[in-house]
Structures are given as C-alpha cells and as structure tokens.
Amino acid sequence: MWRCFFNENKKTVRALLVAAPIVCAWISLVCYPRWLIPLAIALLFAAVMLYGDRRENLWMFVLSVPALIPVCIRAMPYLEYVWSYDNFFVNMLMYAFVFFTLMSILVLILQYVTRLIWKKQRTW
Amino acid sequence: MQYPMAATTLLYRKQPDGKYRVKDVYTGNSCTMTLSLVRLLRRLDGKTDPYSVPTDLTQEDIDTSLQDLAEIGFLRTSRVFEKFIGTFIYTLWIPKMTKKLRIAARYYDRILKCIWLPVLALGVWLFFCKKDDMFDGYSTLGFITGWIAAMTAGIFLHELSHAMAAVACGVRVFEGGVLIECFMPGAYVMLDEEHIRCPRDKVHIYAAGIQMNYLLTGLGLVITGTFGSLGGFWITFSMINLLLAAPNALFIYGLDGYKILVNLLGKKDEGLFPLLPRSTARKTDRRTRAVSMTANIMILIWQIALPIILICNVAVFFQ
Numbered sequence: 001m002w003r004c005f006f007n008e009n010k011k012t013v014r015a016l017l018v019a020a021p022i023v024c025a026w027i028s029l030v031c032y033p034r035w036l037i038p039l040a041i042a043l044l045f046a047a048v049m050l051y052g053d054r055r056e057n058l059w060m061f062v063l064s065v066p067a068l069i070p071v072c073i074r075a076m077p078y079l080e081y082v083w084s085y086d087n088f089f090v091n092m093l094m095y096a097f098v099f100f101t102l103m104s105i106l107v108l109i110l111q112y113v114t115r116l117i118w119k120k121q122r123t124w
Numbered sequence: 125m126q127y128p129m130a131a132t133t134l135l136y137r138k139q140p141d142g143k144y145r146v147k148d149v150y151t152g153n154s155c156t157m158t159l160s161l162v163r164l165l166r167r168l169d170g171k172t173d174p175y176s177v178p179t180d181l182t183q184e185d186i187d188t189s190l191q192d193l194a195e196i197g198f199l200r201t202s203r204v205f206e207k208f209i210g211t212f213i214y215t216l217w218i219p220k221m222t223k224k225l226r227i228a229a230r231y232y233d234r235i236l237k238c239i240w241l242p243v244l245a246l247g248v249w250l251f252f253c254k255k256d257d258m259f260d261g262y263s264t265l266g267f268i269t270g271w272i273a274a275m276t277a278g279i280f281l282h283e284l285s286h287a288m289a290a291v292a293c294g295v296r297v298f299e300g301g302v303l304i305e306c307f308m309p310g311a312y313v314m315l316d317e318e319h320i321r322c323p324r325d326k327v328h329i330y331a332a333g334i335q336m337n338y339l340l341t342g343l344g345l346v347i348t349g350t351f352g353s354l355g356g357f358w359i360t361f362s363m364i365n366l367l368l369a370a371p372n373a374l375f376i377y378g379l380d381g382y383k384i385l386v387n388l389l390g391k392k393d394e395g396l397f398p399l400l401p402r403s404t405a406r407k408t409d410r411r412t413r414a415v416s417m418t419a420n421i422m423i424l425i426w427q428i429a430l431p432i433i434l435i436c437n438v439a440v441f442f443q
Binding site: 016050053055057058059061062063069082089090093094096097100101104105107108111112114122123 | 132233255312324371372373375376381384385388390391394411412415416418419422426434435436437440
C-alpha cells in the first residue's frame with residue numbers, strides 16, 4: 001500500500017522531503033523547540049542522500065542556505081556582544097556582517113562534511 | 125641586486141626533442157630553450173655572476189641570451205616589482221624545497237590542523253565565562269600595540285600557513301613577501317596553483333590561513349582569560365585576528381572562503397561565476413539544471429550583498 005502511495009505521489013513526496021529540513025528550521029525559529037535544529041540538519045543530509053545524484057555538495061549548498069537562515073537568526077542573540085552598538089545603523093550593519101559570517105562558516109562546515117561523506121562526485 | 129636574477133615563478137618542462145619549455149606562471153609568458161640556457165637561467169639568483177656559470181655558451185651567447193630573457197620578462201633586476209600604479213611587490217622569501225622544509229611544513233601543518241579548533245573553543249568559552257573582566261585595564265597604548273602586533277603576526281602567519289600547507293601537500297611555493305596593493309599593505313605567497321590536482325589539497329591549503337587566524341584569536345582569548353588582557357593588548361590582538369579570519373571565510377570572489385566553497389562544490393575553475401552551466405551541464409536533466417541555477421542565483425546575491433555590507437562596515441569603522 002505504501003509503495004503504491006509513494007509511486008502515485010512521487011513528486012509530492014520528493015518535494016516534501018526536500019522542503020522538510022527548511023520547514024523544520026523555520027518552525028524552530030517561530031516555536032522555539034531546540035531539537036528541531038539537529039533534526040533539520042539530519043533531514044538535510046537525508047534529502048541530499050536521496051536526491052544528490054552524485055552532486056551532493058551542490059544540493060547541500062542549495063538546501064543548506066535557506067535552512068541555515070533561521071539557525072543563524074536564533075544564534076545571533078548569543079553573539080550580541082559582538083554586534084550590539086548604540087547607533088542603530090552601526091548595529092544593523094554589524095548584525096548583517098556577523099550574520100553572514102556565521103552563515104558562511106556553517107555552510108562551509110556542512111560542505112566539508114558532505115565532501116567527507118560523499119567523496120566521489122561529478123565535477124562542473 | 126648586483127647581478128640579474130631569474131624570475132621565481134618559472135616552470136621547466138622537458139620536451140621530447142631534448143629542449144625545455146619554460147613558462148612564467150605569473151605572467152603567462154613561455155618559450156623554448158636549450159639545456160645550457162636552462163642551466164644558466166637556474167643559476168641566476170642575483171648573487172652569481174652569469175659569466176662565471178660553467179656552461180658551453182660563449183660570452184656573446186650569454187649577452188644575447190640575457191637580453192632576450194630580460195625582454196620576455198624572465199629576469200628580475202630588483203626584489204621590488206611594480207605591477208601597476210600603487211601596487212608593489214617586495215620579495216622576502218624564496219623557499220628552496222629541501223627535505224628539512226618539507227618535514228617542518230608537515231609538522232607545522234599537522235599541529236595547526238589539530239590545535240586551532242580546541243584553542244579557539246577554549247578561548248571562546250573563557251571569553252563567555254569572564255566577559256565582564258576581559259576589558260579590565262583597557263588602555264590606548266594596549267590597543268595600539270595589540271593592533272600592530274595582531275596585524276603583523278596575523279597577516280604573516282596567515283600567509284606562512286598557506287605556504288606550509290602547500291609544501292606539506294607537495295605543491296611548489298615560488299615566493300613570499302610583502303605587497304602594497306592599491307595603496308593597501310599586505311603580504312602574499314605565490315603557489316603553483318595550476319598544478320594542484322586534488323581539490324581536497326586546494327581546500328586544505330586555502331583553509332590553513334583562516335585556521336591560523338582563528339588559532340591566534342583563540343590564543344589571545346585564552347591568555348586574556350588566564351593572565352589578564354595586559355592593558356587591552358591581548359583582547360585587541362584576538363579581536364583583530366578574528367576580524368582577519370571571519371571576512372576571509374565569506375564567499376566573496378578572491379577571498380579564501382570563496383575558493384574553499386568552489387573547490388568543495390567540485391567546480392574545476394575558480395571563475396567569478398563558478399556554477400554557470402557549461403555545455404555538458406545542459407545535457408543533464410531538468411532537476412540538476414534547476415539546482416545549478418538556484419546555486420548560481422545564491423552565489424550572485426552573496427557576491428553583491430556581501431561586499432556592500434563589508435564596505436559599509438569598514439566605512440562606519442573609520443568614521
């Protein structure tokens with residue numbers, strides 16, 4: 001029965017699986033359950049494993065950026081010491097700078113782990 | 125320099141007819157030479173008289189050869205090299221790939237790889253534990269000395285880490301030194317990047333510089349947390365190193381973070397638009413093309429947004 005269901009709704013299931021980590025991450029931002037963040041990362045790897053098609057790092061990049069936005073937003077208050085200033089304009093610029101830096105580092109870590117797991121991939 | 129010196133960025137390749145193809149990796153100029161001329165060129169280090177080099181070339185041959193080599197740009201008469209207005213390069217270090225250097229590079233690289241993250245984590249933990257005491261006794265003198273020390277040590281060790289990682293991976297390091305690029309001071313190392321076959325080695329080499337800056341950041345924070353900030357010296361030292369490391373990890377064209385990302389994604393060249401689909405990519409299925417296009421758009425947005433944010437931050441900092 002399940003197989004029949006998956007075969008009939010292949011595209012929907014695929015779209016749901018790909019969207020699941022992003023949705024999980026955004027729910028964790030709105031509703032604050034912390035356990036959703038590791039779940040989102042696990043789902044990212046699951047989606048990449050299922051649909052990577054020997055381009056796992058590319059898929060990871062595309063999926064991880066929208067999924068990491070809420071993670072970074074949640075992490076920013078912990079780094080308030082770095083970006084918090086009296087001037088609103090400076091505050092905003094420093095927030096953006098720290099946010100993008102954090103996101104770059106997280107993306108690079110995920111990329112590195114993906115490359116460690118899936119060593120043989122197609123080049124571009 | 126008393127005598128002419130051969131450019132450090134020359135690569136020699138033997139051809140089937142016994143002659144050598146010599147290419148300057150930096151300028152892209154190349155020409156074919158005989159073995160005796162290659163021998164002469166290899167001995168030109170700025171200290172050796174070209175006429176004292178034992179070759180089968182006559183004095184006239186040497187004269188004409190030196191003129192030809194200078195015309196192609198294979199010879200240097202000074203350690204200072206002007207690229208264009210406001211951009212100067214001063215060569216400080218021309219490494220010789222000896223066994224000792226290789227062993228030293230391997231150890232340096234391994235130690236760096238092992239300790240940068242624990243030291244950084246310890247430093248950050250100490251910072252958050254004692255953040256109220258971290259800025260005790262902060263003075264202008266401490267700030268200025270810390271800033272100078274961090275810039276000097278941070279920049280030089282960053283480049284040295286790139287060089288050591290390259291040597292450890294078996295990649296040739298042409299030279300290292302200081303530069304003024306568009307009136308901005310800095311440092312550089314020239315590597316034989318064309319011949320790094322393995323993308324993993326490339327990632328490793330590009331990441332080494334950032335790792336070193338993070339290590340220095342962690343070290344500064346650990347010292348501040350343990351012995352005090354020495355009038356703000358160590359906290360400034362660590363913050364400046366953090367400012368050197370963090371923007372370097374951003375995906376801006378030319379920075380280390382961008383190069384690491386491109387190599388991790390598996391793109392062969394490191395052009396400005398690394399994921400634009402090539403002719404082979406067009407043959408792939410619709411899903412792959414869509415993913416590639418999305419990645420392109422993301423990279424493009426980052427390329428536009430990040431430099432603007434960075435420039436605004438620098439402008440506000442100097443205000």
